[in-house]
Amino acid sequence: xxxxxxxxxxxxxxxxxxxxxxxxxxxxxxxxxxxxxxxxxxxxxxxxxxxxxxxxxxxxxxxxxxxxxxxxxxxxxxxxxxxx
Numbered sequence: 001x002x003x004x005x006x007x008x009x010x011x012x013x014x015x016x017x018x019x020x021x022x023x024x025x026x027x028x029x030x031x032x033x034x035x036x037x038x039x040x041x042x043x044x045x046x047x048x049x050x051x052x053x054x055x056x057x058x059x060x061x062x063x064x065x066x067x068x069x070x071x072x073x074x075x076x077x078x079x080x081x082x083x084x
Contacts, residue, residue, distance in 0.1 A: 021066045028065065029058030 032054040040050060 017070060020070055021063070024066045024069075025059055025062035028062035029055050032058035032061070 033051060036045065036050055036054040040046065
């Protein structure tokens with residue numbers, strides 16, 4: 001008995017974009033938290049709240065970077081038909 005779906009139907013069609021966006025966010029969060037851990041004690045920043053804030057900044061920066069690097073896949077048909 002075969003399953004009612006194929007393996008390619010499980011994943012969304014824009015999985016490459018989503019994977020790239022997720023990895024970009026992880027890298028940006030790591031950079032922001034790393035900078036906080038490295039430079040935070042030098043300027044007197046301690047505690048858990050700055051870590052949360054730097055993670056939020058990392059997500060925002062990651063989303064900005066992914067928008068600049070990769071165009072998101074189209075959501076459907078073009079607005080107007082192609083010209084001949």
